[in-house]
Amino acid sequence: MAALTGAGRYFDGRTARPVPVSLRLEAGRLAVSGPDLRRDWNGLDLRAEDARPPLMRVGPADTPERVEFSDKALAAALEALCPDLHVGPAGQGGTLTVALWSMAAGITLLGLAAFGVPALADAIAPLVPAAVEERIGALVEDQIGSLLGNPPACAAPEGRAALGRLVTRLRGDLPPGLRVSVRRSRTDANALTLPGGRVMVLSKLLDEARSPDEFAGVLAHEFGHVAARDPTRSLIRSSGIAYLLGYLVGDVAGSAVIVALGENVLSAGYSREAERAADAYAVAAVTRAGGDAAALATILERIAADRDESLAFLRSHPFTRERAAAIRSRAAPPAADRPPLLDAPSWAALRAICATNPPG
Amino acid sequence: MPERGGEIAFDRSLAGLTGIVVKGFLLTLVTFGIYRFWYATNLRRFFWSRTLVDGSPAAYTGHGRDLFLGFLVAIVLLAPISTGLSALSLLLPDSPLVASGLGFGVLFLLGQFALYRGRRYRATRTLWRGIRLGQDGSGLAYAALATAGWLLVLATLGLAFPFMRAALERYRIRHTLVGTSRMESDARGLAVLRSWLLLWALVAVPVVLLLALGLAEDGCGPMLDAPLTLPKERAEALPDWVPTSCDSVVQVLAAVFVVLLVVAAPMVLVLYPYYRARETRAFLSAIRLDEVRLVSHLTAWDLYRPYLAYIVQCLKLGVVITLGAAVLAVLATLFFGQAVSQNGEGPIFGMAIVVAIYAWYLAASVVLYVRVLKAGLWRAVAETTWISDAAALGAIVAAARGASSSLGEGMADALDGHGIIDIGL
Known part of the structure; x- marks a missing residue:
């Protein structure tokens, strides 16, 4: 192969001073020569x-010395001659390695969000002081209230007295902070448990319930959430998951949607577990109080049937059936001659708890 | 090789950039976002190496793994801080303003700290002719300076903005080193005050009018209400010029205010690049390195051009993709028409539209964003900047300084809304 020559600039890597040099590529070696300067570099180094391209900046791997030139023929010859010309410093993996490792890191962080954060939430929730939980509960109640359109609280005195009697029969050894309120709602038959032992009953539930046992079952189910401190746990869990996922995904297009979706998916499994545990608690509490625990299954199925079909099909329906079956298998049939959980006048008063409120 | 001393040049062909962007984006998706640190590294390597200062390319020597580690450390460090901030809002339920103000202040301080330390990471990974750049100074001092500056801006209703910018620029530049040489900046806010006032007036005048409007309404209010509250016979006794003149004053002021707001809001948006161009030119021209000065000839048009090009390219792409989707949908109905006709043609067209919109969004927000907008702005600034005395650059000597940690980059990734993909020193 004939010698290739060209002109370039040499830099010693210690100063920014350019030294004009002539370059000569021959027999696998690059010779650099200029005023007071001779270098003879092995092409393999x-x-x-x-x-x-065509600008090339090249030099031996183990020194800071470099030459810059813009000679196409010389650049092409160097490319052909030097196998390691574009090899990065040791320890710099290829794209595939990096991609696989970052996928593994991503999965690890996802796993941390899916398993580590819930475990952490379970560990932290019992440590949250009652006063803090109380404050969180007040905040959440405000938010939920405005989400529902600020439904008025129902407080007919006879109804409240009946509710108080039912709560006393069901509460077992729940902490004294327990508070049950009824809010007027014509659309949603539901009950919610908030942090700090706040249970919120929406009045449509009372309209839907056909017996005190059915309502008692739902109430005891919510008490199950209170006993397990589920609202506080789920609050810690969902903010932890959102924190981790938010930073994991970073600023990619549409990341907010990904985070919200991921948080829902990861939380869903835990909420099912919590529902089952609360059902078991309800069966025990209602049975202890002398009621018919299977009534919870009945009202559950009735309310689920009323709900939006597409949603029911996707999520609640099979789960509701499974829950109802589990409740019935646990529930012992009540004694035939038992007194009702609430006598007829009390039950009527409880169902009319919203009656004195102005129509809302 | 033609010696083009004294010039800062940027590769106009951008060959290879689209590949980096597409690969980086797709890998970021499949790695749940983690690859973004390597993607950002590849982008920086490209932009640095395509920028020639006096004929020699800059080199970026950072690694994706540094950024990833910085990110891991940052999420661990930020977890107690963000927990503490949420706890604070619970502890002070009666004064949400104090809690949120304190939270904002802490995050702002941390964000500025992270920006400064992130810049140190990038500076110490930047080499030119084998000479490493550096940055000293303190991230905390910078964050304090930024906080004081912004407080001053708030106190002066925005008038101090260019002075705050200049103070931060001076701090950054005066703590930047090239080898053993320290950069010097005499950036002054006064130099760009006029450009800023133009922008400021667009906002200030409607606000002043709004206040005047409020005052006028206050003055007229009781009289306007008077006929309603007073007994009828006394209402008629009121001189009738008072309500009408007040009415018309308020109406005129309201109309002027609405017009100004409608005109001013887009004007501010349109004029901000003009201010940034003036500021960049003034601040770059204020930089000195030993005997060497930078001279910037950046015009506002140089910055507008990439934005316009980006808009035009996005629209063009939208047209092309719409046409393509339409052709595909027609072809699909032609070929599978028989089978589809039972279900109607709706779903196919619907799917085609969704796919087309997503493809357009992806290409526009990912590829065109980097290729047209980011590279365009970078080139505009680079190619309008000159070095007063290129020969004097030869006197720069390398320093025995190492590279710094990447914690700042990780924190900036977590705190900064723009994300780590933003390129620049």
């Missing part, structure tokens, strides 16, 4: 830095 040469590394090129990132630059836009």
